[in-house]
Amino acid sequence: MDRVLILDVRDVTFRYPGVLRDTLRNVSLGVSSGELVALLGPNGSGKTTLVRVALGLQRPLTGSALVQGRTAAEWPRRELARVVGVVPQREDNLFPQQVRETVRLGRYPRLGAFGREREEDRVAVDRALERSDVAGLADRWLWTLSGGEYQRVRIARALAQEPQLLVLDEPTASLDVRHEMELFELVRRLVDQQGLAALLVTHDVNLASRFADRLLLLSDGNCVATGSPAEVLRREQAESVFGWPLAVSSFDNRPQITPLRRPT
Amino acid sequence: MGRWAHRTHVAGRLAALLGVACHGAARQQAAGPLALSDDAGRQVRLAGPARRVVSLAPSITELLFAIGAGGQVVGRTVYDQYPPAALQVPAVGDGLNPSVEAIVARHPDLVLLYRSAHTDAAAQQLERLGVPTLVVRHDGLADIARTARLLGRATGQDSGGETVGRSIDSLLAQPLPPVRTRLAYVVWDSPPIVIGAGSFLDELARRAGAANVFHDITTPSATVSLETIVARDPDWIAVVRDSAGDTPPAWSRRPEWRAVRAVRDGRFLLLPADLFGQPSARASAAIATFLELLSHRPLTTGHQPP
Amino acid sequence: MKWLWLCTALLAALAAAIVLGPASVPLSDLVHSPIVRELRVPRALLGLLVGGSLGLAGASLQSLVRNPLADPFLLGLSGGAGLGAVLAIALHLGGPWAIPLAAFAGALIALGLVFRLGLVGGAELDPRILLLGGVAVGAFCGAVMTAIVSLAEASELRNAYLWLWGGLSGASWDTLRVIALCLPIPVLVLLAAARPLDLLALGEEPARHLGADVRAVKRRVYLAASFLTAVSVAVAGVIGFVGLIVPHLGRALVGGRHLRLLPASFLAGGTLLVLADTLARTVVAPRELPVGIVTALVGVPLFAVLLRRWTAY
Numbered sequence: 001m002d003r004v005l006i007l008d009v010r011d012v013t014f015r016y017p018g019v020l021r022d023t024l025r026n027v028s029l030g031v032s033s034g035e036l037v038a039l040l041g042p043n044g045s046g047k048t049t050l051v052r053v054a055l056g057l058q059r060p061l062t063g064s065a066l067v068q069g070r071t072a073a074e075w076p077r078r079e080l081a082r083v084v085g086v087v088p089q090r091e092d093n094l095f096p097q098q099v100r101e102t103v104r105l106g107r108y109p110r111l112g113a114f115g116r117e118r119e120e121d122r123v124a125v126d127r128a129l130e131r132s133d134v135a136g137l138a139d140r141w142l143w144t145l146s147g148g149e150y151q152r153v154r155i156a157r158a159l160a161q162e163p164q165l166l167v168l169d170e171p172t173a174s175l176d177v178r179h180e181m182e183l184f185e186l187v188r189r190l191v192d193q194q195g196l197a198a199l200l201v202t203h204d205v206n207l208a209s210r211f212a213d214r215l216l217l218l219s220d221g222n223c224v225a226t227g228s229p230a231e232v233l234r235r236e237q238a239e240s241v242f243g244w245p246l247a248v249s250s251f252d253n254r255p256q257i258t259p260l261r262r263p264t
Numbered sequence: 265m266g267r268w269a270h271r272t273h274v275a276g277r278l279a280a281l282l283g284v285a286c287h288g289a290a291r292q293q294a295a296g297p298l299a300l301s302d303d304a305g306r307q308v309r310l311a312g313p314a315r316r317v318v319s320l321a322p323s324i325t326e327l328l329f330a331i332g333a334g335g336q337v338v339g340r341t342v343y344d345q346y347p348p349a350a351l352q353v354p355a356v357g358d359g360l361n362p363s364v365e366a367i368v369a370r371h372p373d374l375v376l377l378y379r380s381a382h383t384d385a386a387a388q389q390l391e392r393l394g395v396p397t398l399v400v401r402h403d404g405l406a407d408i409a410r411t412a413r414l415l416g417r418a419t420g421q422d423s424g425g426e427t428v429g430r431s432i433d434s435l436l437a438q439p440l441p442p443v444r445t446r447l448a449y450v451v452w453d454s455p456p457i458v459i460g461a462g463s464f465l466d467e468l469a470r471r472a473g474a475a476n477v478f479h480d481i482t483t484p485s486a487t488v489s490l491e492t493i494v495a496r497d498p499d500w501i502a503v504v505r506d507s508a509g510d511t512p513p514a515w516s517r518r519p520e521w522r523a524v525r526a527v528r529d530g531r532f533l534l535l536p537a538d539l540f541g542q543p544s545a546r547a548s549a550a551i552a553t554f555l556e557l558l559s560h561r562p563l564t565t566g567h568q569p570p
Numbered sequence: 571m572k573w574l575w576l577c578t579a580l581l582a583a584l585a586a587a588i589v590l591g592p593a594s595v596p597l598s599d600l601v602h603s604p605i606v607r608e609l610r611v612p613r614a615l616l617g618l619l620v621g622g623s624l625g626l627a628g629a630s631l632q633s634l635v636r637n638p639l640a641d642p643f644l645l646g647l648s649g650g651a652g653l654g655a656v657l658a659i660a661l662h663l664g665g666p667w668a669i670p671l672a673a674f675a676g677a678l679i680a681l682g683l684v685f686r687l688g689l690v691g692g693a694e695l696d697p698r699i700l701l702l703g704g705v706a707v708g709a710f711c712g713a714v715m716t717a718i719v720s721l722a723e724a725s726e727l728r729n730a731y732l733w734l735w736g737g738l739s740g741a742s743w744d745t746l747r748v749i750a751l752c753l754p755i756p757v758l759v760l761l762a763a764a765r766p767l768d769l770l771a772l773g774e775e776p777a778r779h780l781g782a783d784v785r786a787v788k789r790r791v792y793l794a795a796s797f798l799t800a801v802s803v804a805v806a807g808v809i810g811f812v813g814l815i816v817p818h819l820g821r822a823l824v825g826g827r828h829l830r831l832l833p834a835s836f837l838a839g840g841t842l843l844v845l846a847d848t849l850a851r852t853v854v855a856p857r858e859l860p861v862g863i864v865t866a867l868v869g870v871p872l873f874a875v876l877l878r879r880w881t882a883y
Contacts, residue, residue: 057778081781092773094636095826105772108765109781114829161780358720452732454669455739455858478856486857487732488592490739491609495593518666520742523608 006165006197007031012063023049027223036191036198038208041218081109085158089169100138106160132156148179165197184211209254304399313420314374321378323542330545331424339370346538362386444473447500453515464543472554494523501526502533504540533557576837583844587614592855613741617847618840620802625839627795628813633767635697642799642813645704649711650680651803656715670804677800695788735860736807756794764828811869
C-alpha cells in the first residue's frame with residue numbers, strides 16, 4: 001500500500017508557560033495512512049501535550065509539527081477538520097440529542113455558515129454510521145446509549161468528517177472488556193479497510209501491543225522508545241518507564257506485560 | 265378635721281373649675297391623660313398633650329402648623345417644605361423609610377406617621393422604645409378634617425383643630441359645582457400613571473368643576489394604557505410639579521403622547537406642588553388656583569401641531 | 571409544519587394586539603382610528619421586535635455560557651440600564667429621549683465591563699466568569715442606583731423603579747424606526763454563528779477539533795446577544811422570563827439545531843411578548859399590569875410543563 005505521511009512531528013520541545021520543566025523534549029512522531037500508532041506512557045508523561053502540538057493547538061519551542069507537509073499551527077481550523085478527525089477524551093453534551101444529529105455535526109467542516117446540506121452529506125453520515133457499527137442506533141437519544149455505544153457514535157462523527165487521520169484520546173478509559181475489544185477492532189478495521197491513519201492514546205498497553213503497528217513510549221516528556229511492539233515493550237525499559245516490576249510474555253505474537261506483586 | 269377636709273375639697277373643685285374656664289383661651293391645656301384612636305385602629309394613651317412632636321409626612325407637618333401646633337414640632341422629613349416656617353425645624357430623614365435613631369434623638373413625646381407598609385414597622389419599633397405614635401391616613405378632604413381634629417386633641421390645640429376641621433366641613437357642605445370640563449392627572453409617563461377617585465386631587469378637581477376621566481378607578485393612582493387616555497379624551501392634562509415655570513413636561517414631546525388631544529393642543533394644568541403635592545388644609549386655596557388655571561390659554565408644547 | 575404553527579400563532583397574536591385593547595375600537599373603524607394607527611400597531615410591532623430579540627439573545631447566550639438557566643439579564647445589562655436611567659433623571663437631563671439613551675449607554679458600559687472581566691487573565695470568556703461577572707456588575711449598579719434614589723430628593727426618582735419594571739408603553743413609529751435600524755446586524759451575526767454554536771454545545775475542545783474558531787465565535791455571540799438585550803432594555807425596560815423560557819419553547823418545538831432554534835426563538839419570543847402585552851392591557855382594564863408580571867404568569871406554567879419533559883429524559 002502506498003503510505004502517505006500525514007502527521008510529521010520532528011524533534012519538538014515544548015513547555016507550558018509558567019512551568020519550570022519541559023513537558024516535551026526532542027520528541028518525534030510520524031503517522032502514515034494505513035497504519036495504527038499507539039502512544040503510551042504513564043500519567044503526566046506528555047501524551048496529550050504531544051497530540052496538541054501535533055495538531056497545531058500549541059506551537060513547539062523547537063522542532064516542527066507538520067500535517068500533510070504544512071505547519072500544523074498554520075492550518076485554518078476548518079480545513080484541518082477536513083483532514084483530521086479527533087475524538088477527545090471528554091465531551092459534555094448540554095442538551096439532549098439524537099445519534100444522527102450528533103454524527104451530522106461531523107459534516108460541518110465541509111459546510112459553510114449557511115450552506116445547505118447536500119445529498120453527499122447525508123450519504124457520508126450514513127456511511128459513517130455503518131462503519132462504526134451504529135447504524136441501528138441512528139434514531140436513539142444519546143443519553144440512552146451505553147458507554148461503548150456512545151464511543152462508537154463519537155467515532156462515527158469523526159468519520160463523518162471524512163478524515164485521513166483519526167486521533168483518539170484514551171477512547172476505552174471507562175469501557176468494559178467487550179466494548180473495549182469492539183473499539184480496538186473497529187479502529188483496526190478502519191485502518192485496514194479504509195486506509196485511514198490512526199493515532200491512539202491509551203493506557204491499555206496490552207491491547208495497544210496487539211492492535212497497533214507501531215508504539216511510541218513516552219516518559220517524562222522524553223521519547224524512550226519507538227518502533228514495533230516487540231522493540232518497545234522490553235522488560236527493563238518498560239519497568240523503568242512505568243515504575244513497576246513487570247513480566248513480559250507473548251500472546252498473538254505480541255508482547256504483553258503483566259504487573260507483578262511487590263514482595264512483602 | 266371634717267370641716268378642713270371639706271374646705272380643701274371645695275377649694276380643689278374651684279381650682280378645677282378655674283382651670284376649665286381657662287380652656288377657652290388658645291393656650292395649651294394642662295395635664296390630663298388622653299385616649300386617642302388612630303387610623304390604624306390602634307388605641308393610644310398619652311400622658312398629656314404632646315409638646316415635642318415629630319412628623320413624618322409633609323401633609324402632617326402642614327396640618328400641625330395650620331392648627332397652631334407649629335411651635336411643638338421638633339422634627340420633620342426632608343420633603344416637608346411647607347409652610348416656610350417648617351424649614352426651621354430639624355429634619356430627621358426620609359419619611360418613607362424612617363430612621364428610628366434620628367427620630368428618637370429629637371426626644372419626642374409623640375411621633376406622627378402616614379400610614380403605609382413601611383411605617384407600620386417603624387411605628388412598632390418606636391412603641392418598643394416607649395415613644396407613643398399615631399398613624400394617620402388621609403386620602404380625601406373629609407379625612408383631612410378628621411386628622412386635623414385628632415391632631416388638635418393630641419397636641420392640645422383642640423380649637424385650632426376644630427377650626428380647620430370646620431373650614432373643610434363647610435367646604436364639603438357646599439354643593440358640587442356643575443361639571444364644566446374633563447381632565448386627567450398624569451403622574452408619570454412611562455408607564456403612564458394617572459390619579460383615580462381615591463385621591464384628594466380627584467376631589468379638588470371636582471370641586472373646581474373638572475371631572476377626572478379616571479374617576480372610575482378607586483385607588484389613589486393606577487397604571488393605565490396610553491390608548492385609554494386617548495380614548496377618554498380629557499380636555500386638560502393636570503401635572504403636579506415641584507418647580508415653577510410654565511413649560512410642559514418633557515414627555516409631552518414624545519411621539520406616542522401626541523395621540524392625546526390635550527397634549528397636542530398644549531392644554532396642561534401645571535399645579536404647584538406646595539398646594540397640590542399632598543392633602544392640605546388649604547383646600548379652598550387649591551380650588552381657587554385650579555379655577556384660575558382652567559381659565560388660562562393652553563401652553564405651547566414646542567412642536568408644530570400635526 | 572411546525573413553522574406554519576409558529577407563524578400562525580405570531581400573526582394571531584399581532585391581530586389580537588391590534589384589535590383588542592382597553593379602548594373599544596369597533597372593527598369598522600380599525601383602519602382609520604388614531605388609537606390603532608399611532609398606538610396599537612407600533613406597540614404590537616415593538617413587542618414583536620423586543621420579544622424576538624430577547625428570545626434570540628437568550629437562546630444564543632444559553633448555548634454560549636452552557637447553562638440552560640441563563641437569561642440575557644444575567645449579564646449585568648439591566649443593572650447598567652437602570653443606573654443610566656436613574657442618573658438621567660437625577661441630573662435632570664432634558665429631552666424626551668434622555669432616559670432611553672442613558673439606559674442604552676448604561677447597558678453598553680455594563681456590557682463592556684463584563685466583557686473585559688471575561689477576558690481577564692486570558693480566560694477567553696469562560697462562561698463561569700461571564701456569569702459571575704454579570705451578577706457582580708448588576709449588583710454593583712443596583713446598589714449605586716438604590717443609593718442615588720434614597721439620597722436624592724426629587725420625587726420623580728421614586729418612580730424610576732417603575733421604568734425598570736418594563737413595558738411597551740413608549741412605543742411609537744419613531745421608536746420602531748430606531749429599533750429596526752439597530753437589529754439587523756446583531757441578528758445576522760447570531761444566525762451566522764448558528765453552526766458554530768451547535769459545535770460549541772459539545773464543549774470547546776470538541777468544537778475546536780470540528781473546525782470552529784471558538785475564540786471568535788464566543789466574542790461575536792456575546793457582543794451581538796448583549797447588544798440586542800441592551801437595545802431591548804433601553805426601549806422597554808427589564809422584561810424578565812422571555813429570554814429564559816423562549817429558547818426552551820423553541821427547542822421543544824423545532825429541536826436543538828441552532829439554524830432552526832434561533833429563528834424559532836425569535837418568533838416565539840415575539841409571539842409571547844405580544845400576547846403578554848395584550849393581556850396586560852386588557853385583563854384589568856382600564857388599568858394596566860406591568861408586562862413583566864404577565865410574562866412570568868404565562869411563562870411559569872409553560873416552563874413547568876417543559877421541566878416535566880426534561881426530567882422525563
